[in-house]
Amino acid sequence: MKKTWLLGLGFFSISITWALYNAFVPLFLDNFVAHAATIGFLMTIDNYFAMFLQPIIGRRSDRMRTRFGKRMPFLLVGMPLAALFGALIPWHTGLLTLITFMILMNLSMSLYRSPTVALMPDMTRPERRTEANGVINFMGGVGSILAFAGGSYLYKQHSSIPFLASSIITIICLIMLLYFIKERRDALPLVQPDDSDVEKSSFKAEWTVPTMLLLGAIFFWFFSYQGVEALFTLYGTKKLGLTDDQAAFSLAFFSLAFVIGAIPSGLLGKRLRKKRVIMAGVIGLTVIFASISIVDSLLGLRIMLLIGGVFWACININSYPFIVALGKDSSIGTRTGIYYIASSLAAVASPPLMGVLIDFFDYGILFYAAAAGMALALICLLFVKEQQPLAHPQ
Template sequence: MARFPYAKTFLLGFGFFGISVIWPIFNNFVPIFLAEMGLRAALVGFVMTWDNYLNMFVQPIVGERSDHTRSRLGRRKPWMLVGAPIAATAFLLIPSLHTVIGIMLAILLTNLGMALFRSPTVALLGDLYPPEQRSTANGVINLMGGVGAIVAFLGGGALYAFGRITPFLFGSLILLGAITLVLLFVREPTAPANPASSGPRQGLLRNLREVLESEDRSGFWILAAILCWFLGFNALETWISSFGKFTLGIDPGRMSLITSGFALLFVIFAVPSGLFATRFGRKRTILGGVVALTVLMAMGWLVRDTLSLVALLVAAGIAWALVNVNSLPMVYDVGGDARVGAFTGLYYLASNIAAVGGPQVVGLLIDWTGGNYRVMFLFSAIFMALATLCMTRVREHPRPSASR
């Protein structure tokens, strides 16, 4: 086997690095901005899922359309060139506006810009790497994403002291710089001449129907597992900063630093998780991670101080790496190389349905329980357990060979 192209993969990883800088800043500060403007938790949860409502439709459609895009830049890069500037500009406007309508409009435009280029950026993983290299490549890419998250947590937390706009300016500049590196230095392969590229477009619904009606039910079960573990993960991601402030009394800037522990351990274990799956199989690796997350989320109910919260997030970062690094390569195994963009879209369809449902349901539960933010841990534990059950039904494709 050819040596694994680490240099090329780290360059590609800058795309995910830029994307991953935006969301920790968004998730840490925007819910607090909205709560300080008088919005109830359920309404904050609703606003925080607007991006996922858009993504349920935009990302699958853009992913499939990018399979058919033809330009001098390639199939994926034109979408990056359009979406990233929209997202960066609107993101910078969020802390600059001081009315509910103004902030909501900026949030909506940020979400639209991000949705336009995320699926095409991630689809480059399937374009550039054969199946046996995808777990390792996704490990490197997620490592870069984790570094981006740490940069966002640490930089955003430190810069918040200089004014609420500074973390957002920081994130916008990094996003534009990272995407520019991908546009300049990552060379897209020649578009394949096959039915998925040259024939009629199948569309989102037909792609989904094919998965649901296939004799091999693995496609259905992996998408169901993705739906469940992202229900749990997105509920935690959205509400953890509010839990820190309103339950444990932790300052938002300090809470941003604390949550960097999760991202740090994700970074450390991203590449090992890909290598582990290459050696032992993706299904086994994912199952280990999701079982661990089930236990950890159940233990979250018992968190009473900063130290126990940090310990929980550190362990969860390791477990999440085992799951998240290997899930997209499994989806590509099911979908095949011909429709990487389309199946990237289906992956994001499942994850975004979850991201809509998780934060909103937990927001309602918080209101119904009189502001008990601990319910997010119970909710997450239940859906991680359901994800475990779904994964046991997935038939793993032939184990990827180790790259040398």
């Protein structure tokens, strides 16, 4: 379990970077772009890269053989580049330079996101992966809290400081991962198949009916989550009259509850089965999103976000181990990639579509649309049959 906490450093740095990006980049774009739909579209740049590159990179990492391992080379290239371009974002001189830095940072992130996530099942027995995912997402949640809470304070000092801090943290996390994690030594034997095993596990073979249904559910709950995350600061400022830092800080309540619920959600998924815990989270978050639509006070909003964060933990902690469990260990990187196809496709579609709804109605429609997405996720999930994990050699 010690190595699980160390692996969480990769997710910790990713979460800080994305939290700051989603909280403050819409505010930068709002200085140049008039329509919420356009801002929503520009906020999906990362997901276009994720949708097309991460399945390829995930499968490529399944086949990679180097002295650093099969996942670590992608971290060695992607993390320093992401740190550099992320630090440059607030130094834009106009819309063109802002979009250029956004594209370069997102391309760099796509190089190492799937391999970073795939390290956990590489080094964790199947029956412990849900619990381990809880630990890793706990680390990610701590990163989001630091980003939303500390970032909002640093942003008031100067808009560049939170991004610079995030870049420094990313480099420190990379150094620690390289020092403490030796992939070739620490990976489970069965997770290091020979080349013939990897070749037999074709990309097409991964698209089974249970996998497709689960991907449908993943698409719809990420459609809700990503739309809310990308447009929340604008919702807070334009609908509730909050300041920029109040809106960004409010997201810390959702992240705080996610952190609190991360490890318990993993333990519940192991004890009660992943599907049951995910369904409870989907139902609960549907109710919360619908309820937020009628809340008009800052206190009420933050209470709802606290409750919603717990339900999101039930969903998010168990979903990745769920989809990995539907395949073989020789295809962990590939299935990580197709997991990101669903989540990235949702993230591509959600902000612009929700932006169109906002332009047509007003910002009050945001959480009603999010509740509808969660309801559709529940319908898909009802038809997915969970498989018991096979025992893994010690």
